[in-house]
Amino acid sequence: MLLPRRQDLAGDVPTDSDVVIVGGGLAGCALAYFLAVAGVEVVLLERAELNREASGTNAGSFHFQIAIHQLTGAGWDADRARLLDDVRFLSRAASMWMDLERELRADLGVHVTGGLMVAETPEQLDILVQKQRVEREGGLETEVLTGAGLRTFAPYLAEDLVGATYCPSEGYANPLVTAPAFAARAIEAGAAVRTHVPVWEVERLEDHSGGSRFVVRHARGALRARRVVNAAGAWAPDLARANGLKLPLHAEGLHVNVTEPRARLLHPVVQHIGRRLTLKQSANGTFIIGGGWPARAEPWPARYSIRWTSMTGNAAVARRVVPALADVRVIHTWAGVWAGSEDLLPVVGESARLPGYFTFVVPTGFTLGPLMASLLAEQMTLSATTRVPLEYSPDRAPVFAGGARRAVPG
Amino acid sequence: MDLFVVGGGPAGLSAAGEAARHGLRVVLVDERVTLGGQIYRQPGPGFVVRDARRVGRDYQRGVALVDAALRAGAELRCRTSVLSLRGTTAACLTEGRGHVTLIRARRVLVAPGASDRPVPFPGWTLPGVVTAGGAQALVKASRVAPGSRLVFAGSGPLALAFPAQLRHLGVHVVLALEAGPMPRVRHLARILAAGWGNAALLRDALSYRAQLVEARVPLRYARAVVRAEGEDRVEAVVHAAVDADWRVIPGTEERLDADTLCVGYGFVPSTELLRLAGCRFTYDEDLGGLVVEVDAWQRTSAEGVSAAGDGTGVRGAPAALGQGRLAALGAAADLGAITQARADELARPVRRRLAAKERFRRALLPLYAVGAGIYELASPETVVCRCEEVTLARLEEVMEATLDVDAVKSYTRAGMGLCQGRNCQRQVSALLTRRRGPSTYAAPSLSVTAGSAVALSEEQLATLAGTTPRPPVRPAPIGVLADDSVPDQGLFVGG
Ligand SMILES: Cc1cc2nc3c(=O)[nH]c(=O)nc-3n(C[C@H](O)[C@H](O)[C@H](O)COP(=O)(O)OP(=O)(O)OC[C@H]3O[C@@H](n4cnc5c(N)ncnc54)[C@H](O)[C@@H]3O)c2cc1C
Ligand SMILES: Cc1cc2nc3c(=O)[nH]c(=O)nc-3n(C[C@H](O)[C@H](O)[C@H](O)COP(=O)(O)OP(=O)(O)OC[C@H]3O[C@@H](n4cnc5c(N)ncnc54)[C@H](O)[C@@H]3O)c2cc1C
Numbered sequence: 016m017l018l019p020r021r022q023d024l025a026g027d028v029p030t031d032s033d034v035v036i037v038g039g040g041l042a043g044c045a046l047a048y049f050l051a052v053a054g055v056e057v058v059l060l061e062r063a064e065l066n067r068e069a070s071g072t073n074a075g076s077f078h079f080q081i082a083i084h085q086l087t088g089a090g091w092d093a094d095r096a097r098l099l100d101d102v103r104f105l106s107r108a109a110s111m112w113m114d115l116e117r118e119l120r121a122d123l124g125v126h127v128t129g130g131l132m133v134a135e136t137p138e139q140l141d142i143l144v145q146k147q148r149v150e151r152e153g154g155l156e157t158e159v160l161t162g163a164g165l166r167t168f169a170p171y172l173a174e175d176l177v178g179a180t181y182c183p184s185e186g187y188a189n190p191l192v193t194a195p196a197f198a199a200r201a202i203e204a205g206a207a208v209r210t211h212v213p214v215w216e217v218e219r220l221e222d223h224s225g226g227s228r229f230v231v232r233h234a235r236g237a238l239r240a241r242r243v244v245n246a247a248g249a250w251a252p253d254l255a256r257a258n259g260l261k262l263p264l265h266a267e268g269l270h271v272n273v274t275e276p277r278a279r280l281l282h283p284v285v286q287h288i289g290r291r292l293t294l295k296q297s298a299n300g301t302f303i304i305g306g307g308w309p310a311r312a313e314p315w316p317a318r319y320s321i322r323w324t325s326m327t328g329n330a331a332v333a334r335r336v337v338p339a340l341a342d343v344r345v346i347h348t349w350a351g352v353w354a355g356s357e358d359l360l361p362v363v364g365e366s367a368r369l370p371g372y373f374t375f376v377v378p379t380g381f382t383l384g385p386l387m388a389s390l391l392a393e394q395m396t397l398s399a400t401t402r403v404p405l406e407y408s409p410d411r412a413p414v415f416a417g418g419a420r421r422a423v424p425g
Numbered sequence: 426m427d428l429f430v431v432g433g434g435p436a437g438l439s440a441a442g443e444a445a446r447h448g449l450r451v452v453l454v455d456e457r458v459t460l461g462g463q464i465y466r467q468p469g470p471g472f473v474v475r476d477a478r479r480v481g482r483d484y485q486r487g488v489a490l491v492d493a494a495l496r497a498g499a500e501l502r503c504r505t506s507v508l509s510l511r512g513t514t515a516a517c518l519t520e521g522r523g524h525v526t527l528i529r530a531r532r533v534l535v536a537p538g539a540s541d542r543p544v545p546f547p548g549w550t551l552p553g554v555v556t557a558g559g560a561q562a563l564v565k566a567s568r569v570a571p572g573s574r575l576v577f578a579g580s581g582p583l584a585l586a587f588p589a590q591l592r593h594l595g596v597h598v599v600l601a602l603e604a605g606p607m608p609r610v611r612h613l614a615r616i617l618a619a620g621w622g623n624a625a626l627l628r629d630a631l632s633y634r635a636q637l638v639e640a641r642v643p644l645r646y647a648r649a650v651v652r653a654e655g656e657d658r659v660e661a662v663v664h665a666a667v668d669a670d671w672r673v674i675p676g677t678e679e680r681l682d683a684d685t686l687c688v689g690y691g692f693v694p695s696t697e698l699l700r701l702a703g704c705r706f707t708y709d710e711d712l713g714g715l716v717v718e719v720d721a722w723q724r725t726s727a728e729g730v731s732a733a734g735d736g737t738g739v740r741g742a743p744a745a746l747g748q749g750r751l752a753a754l755g756a757a758a759d760l761g762a763i764t765q766a767r768a769d770e771l772a773r774p775v776r777r778r779l780a781a782k783e784r785f786r787r788a789l790l791p792l793y794a795v796g797a798g799i800y801e802l803a804s805p806e807t808v809v810c811r812c813e814e815v816t817l818a819r820l821e822e823v824m825e826a827t828l829d830v831d832a833v834k835s836y837t838r839a840g841m842g843l844c845q846g847r848n849c850q851r852q853v854s855a856l857l858t859r860r861r862g863p864s865t866y867a868a869p870s871l872s873v874t875a876g877s878a879v880a881l882s883e884e885q886l887a888t889l890a891g892t893t894p895r896p897p898v899r900p901a902p903i904g905v906l907a908d909d910s911v912p913d914q915g916l917f918v919g920g
Binding site: 018019020066274275326327334341347349 | 509511516525527813822823824825826827828829831832835836838841842843845893895896897900901902903904906907908909911912913914915
C-alpha cells in the first residue's frame with residue numbers, strides 16, 4: 016500500500032510558497048500531485064489526518080451515468096447541450112480511472128464491474144431511455160435493459176422492476192487508499208504536505224510587491240502564498256466567508272450501511288433513478304449500501320451521528336431492489352460529511368473578486384475529483400487544453416433558479 | 426415505562442426487582458435464551474462445580490433473583506437484543522420477530538456484563554486455543570470437555586477457578602500458569618486484612634487453590650504463555666517466566682505437549698451501548714479497560730442513563746448485585762417513587778458491602794494487576810485482527826504512516842469485520858500508545874498502583890476504543906431493519 020510516511024507529514028511548515036492548498040481530502044491531494052509533477056511549488060495543509068472526511072468515508076463508487084439531479088426539469092431539449100458536456104467529462108473521468116493505478120503506481124482497488132441504474136415505474140424508465148440517448152451521443156457506452164433481458168442479466172433484481180440502464184465502465188475503487196496514494200506521489204514530486212495544521216484564515220495582502228498575494232495563518236504560524244486553493248470540502252464555505260466569498264455549497268451528513276460478507280451475489284454497482292439507493296458487493300463480499308440518506312450533524316471533530324430512520328429506510332429500499340438482501344446482516348453503519356452544491360455541479364475555479372484565490376470542491380468528488388484536479392492544475396499552470404467550464408465558477412449563481420431542488424448522491 | 430433494563434445478569438435482575446418493588450414499571454431484556462447472566466444462568470458445569478450443592482447455590486440465586494423481580498411486577502424478556510440506544514430510547518430486536526421495536530423509558534439501566542479480554546500471541550488463532558469464557562460455554566452447551574491435555578494460562582482470582590472447574594469435569598489439566606507473582610506473606614497479610622466482610626470470596630479462592638493441589642495440577646506463578654504451536658491445531662504450548670510488568674524474561678522458555686490451551690486474562694466491560702449513549706469514560710486496565718463514569722447512584726454522564734455490573738468495570742457478581750440495587754434506588758428516588766432519605770437509608774448497607782468488596786479487590790491487585798507485557802507477545806506474522814486477517818507486521822507498517830486510530834483502521838481494515846474490533850482493538854491501541862510515547866497519552870494504569878482510574882480526553886478515548894460507536898451494536902438482518910414507512914423523498918429534497 017502506498018502511503019505517505021509519518022515523518023514526511025510532520026516537518027516544519029514552509030513560510031513561503033507559490034500555491035497553498037487547504038484540505039487533505041482527495042481534492043487537495045490530487046491537486047497537489049498534479050501541480051507538483053508540473054513543477055509548481057506547492058504546500059498542502061490539513062487540519063487533522065489526510066483523507067479522514069468525505070474522501071475517506073465515501074462509498075467509492077464511480078457514477079458515470081447521468082443522474083436525475085443533472086436534469087433541470089426544463090426538458091431534454093433545454094438540457095441537452097449541458098448534459099452532453101457533463102457526459103464528456105464523465106467519460107473522460109472513466110478513462111482516467113482506468114489508468115490511475117498505472118499513473119500512481121499503486122493498488123487503488125479499482126474494480127470495473129459495470130453499473131446498473133434501475134427504474135420502478137414507466138415514468139422512471141422513460142427518463143432512463145432519454146438519458147441513455149444523450150449518453151450515447153456524448154460517447155459514454157450504456158444500454159437499456161428491460162423484461163427478460165434484464166432478468167437474465169441481473170436475476171438478483173426484484174422481478175417487478177421495469178427496467179435499468181447498464182454502463183460497463185462503472186465500478187468502484189478503494190476510497191481508503193486513493194487520496195493517500197496521491198499524497199505520497201505528490202510528496203515524491205516535491206510537494207510539502209503537512210497534517211495537524213488547521214488553517215485559521217487566509218489574509219489578503221494589499222502590497223503584492225514581493226509576489227505574494229496572501230498570508231495563510233495556521234496553527235503553527237504564517238505562510239505567504241501567491242495562490243491559495245480552498246479544498247476544505249464541507250468546510251470550504253467557512254474558510255471562504257472570512258474573505259467575503261459566499262460559496263454555493265452546504266454541508267450534509269450522509270449515511271452508509273455495511274453488511275457481513277456473503278458469497279458473491281452481484282457484480283455491478285446498483286443505483287436507483289428515483290430513490291435513494293446505491294449498493295454494491297465489494298471485493299471481500301460485504302455489501303456497502305448508501306444513497307444519500309441523512310446523518311445528524313455534530314460539531315467537528317465529533318463524527319456525525321446516525322439517524323436510525325436512515326438505516327431502516329435505506330435498508331427498505333435495498334430490500335425492495337434486491338430482495339435476497341433480506342437475510343444479510345448489517346454489522347456497521349457510518350456517516351460522512353458531504354459538501355453539496357445546490358445544482359450538484361462542481362465548484363471549481365478562481366474567484367473574480369479575489370484573484371489568486373481558487374475554490375476546489377466537487378460534489379461527486381470520488382468519481383470526478385482526480386479528473387477535475389488534473390484540469391484545474393492545467394489551468395493553474397497555463398497548460399490547459401480543456402478549460403474548466405464557467406458554470407463551475409465559485410462566483411456563479413446556481414443553475415437551478417432559487418435552488419428549489421437539491422439532490423444528494425451517495 | 427419507568428425503567429428499561431438491558432441485561433439479565435445479577436446487576437440487571439437485582440435492579441429490576443428493587444425498582445419494581447418501589448412501584449416503578451420495569452421492563453428487562455436479555456439477548457440470551459435464559460436469564461441469569463454469566464454466572465447465574467442455568468445449572469450445570471458452570472462456574473463453581475466442586476459439588477452439586479455449589480452448582481445449586483448459584484442456580485438458586487439466579488432463580489431467586491428472577492422470582493423476586495417477577496413477583497415485584499417487572500417484565501422480563503429473553504432473546505431480545507438491544508441494537509441501539511439514543512437518549513432513553515432503545516431499539517430492540519426479539520428473536521423470531523420480523524421487526525425492530527423502539528422502547529421509550531424515563532430511565533435506562535445498562536447492565537451488559539463483560540467478555541473475555543483478548544490477548545494475541547503467536548498461535549492464538551489455532552484450533553484448540555480457547556478463551557476461558559469460550560471453554561465454559563463449550564462445556565455447558567455440549568458437555569464435552571475441551572481436549573484431553575489442557576494448559577491453562579491467565580491471571581486473576583477466577584484464573585484459579587477455571588482450572589479447578591475444568592479438572593472437575595474430567596479434563597486433564599497438565600499445567601496452570603498465573604502471570605502474576607507468587608503470593609508472599611505481605612500480600613496475604615493485606616488480603617486477610619481486607620478479608621473482613623469477604624469471607625465467602627476468601628473461602629472460594631482458598632478452595633480453588635486446595636482443589637488444584639489436591640488434583641496435583643502444577644500451578645506456576647509469574648509465567649505466561651508465549652506461543653501455541655501446531656500444524657492444524659494446538660500440539661504444544663511454549664511458556665516463559667515474566668517480570669513484574671508481565672514482560673517475557675528471555676531464556677526461560679519451556680515447551681509442553683498439549684492439545685488445548687485455555688486462556689483467561691480476565692474480562693473487559695461491554696461498552697458499545699454506553700458509548701452510543703455518549704457517556705463519559707475513564708480508563709483502568711484492572712477493571713477491564715474503558716470504564717464508564719458513574720456517580721454514587723450509578724448514573725452516567727448521559728441524561729437518564731445508568732449503568733451497573735461488570736459493564737461498569739469487572740468486579741464480579743456480588744458487586745454487580747449491589748450496584749444494580751443502587752441504580753434502582755437512585756432511579757426510584759429520581760422519579761419520585763421513594764424519598765431521597767428512604768433511598769439513602771436502603772442504600773446504606775449495600776454501600777457498606779460494596780466498600781468491603783472494593784477493599785478486597787484492591788488488596789488483590791498487587792497479585793493480579795495486568796502487566797503491559799501482555800500486549801507485546803504478538804510476532805510480526807501473528808494475525809491480530811482475525812476477521813480481516815491483519816497481521817502485526819501490517820499494522821506496524823501502516824503505523825509508519827500514521828498514529829491515528831481511525832486512519833490505521835481504514836488503511837488496514839483491522840476492526841472492520843464481523844466482531845467490529847472487539848478482538849483486536851485493545852492490541853491496536855496498545856501498539857499506538859507505545860509509539861506515541863507516554864507524553865501524548867495518559868498511560869493506562871498498567872501498574873501495581875492501579876485502582877486509580879485515569880480520566881480520558883476525547884482523543885484518548887478514541888484511541889483506546891478504536892471505533893466510533895455506531896448502531897446496530899449486534900448484527901441485524903436487512904429485512905428486519907427495513908422500514909417501508911420511512912419516507913424516501915427520492916433524490917430530490919424539496920426546498
Ligand atoms: C457517505 C458519502 C458517500 C459518498 N459516496 C460517493 C460515491 O460513491 N462516489 C462519489 O463520486 N462520491 C461520493 N461521495 C462524495 C465524495 O466523497 C466527495 O465529493 C469527495 O470526497 C470530496 O473530497 P474533498 O477533498 O473535497 O473533501 P474532503 O474529503 O471532505 O476533504 C476536505 C479536507 O479539508 C480539511 N479541512 C477543512 N477545513 C480545514 C482547515 N480550515 N484547515 C485545514 N484543513 C481543513 C478537512 O479536514 C478534510 O480533510 C460521498 C460522500 C459521502 C459523505
Ligand atoms: C466467562 C465468565 C466466567 C465467570 N466466572 C465467574 C465465577 O466463577 N465466579 C464469580 O463470582 N464470577 C464469575 N464471573 C463474573 C460474573 O459472572 C460477573 O461478575 C457477573 O455475572 C456480572 O453480572 P452482570 O449483571 O454485570 O453481567 P452478566 O452476568 O454478564 O449479564 C449481562 C447480560 O446482559 C446481556 N446483554 C449484553 N448486551 C446486551 C444487548 N445489547 N442486548 C441484550 N442483552 C444484552 C447478556 O446477554 C448477559 O446476559 C465470570 C464472568 C465471565 C464473563
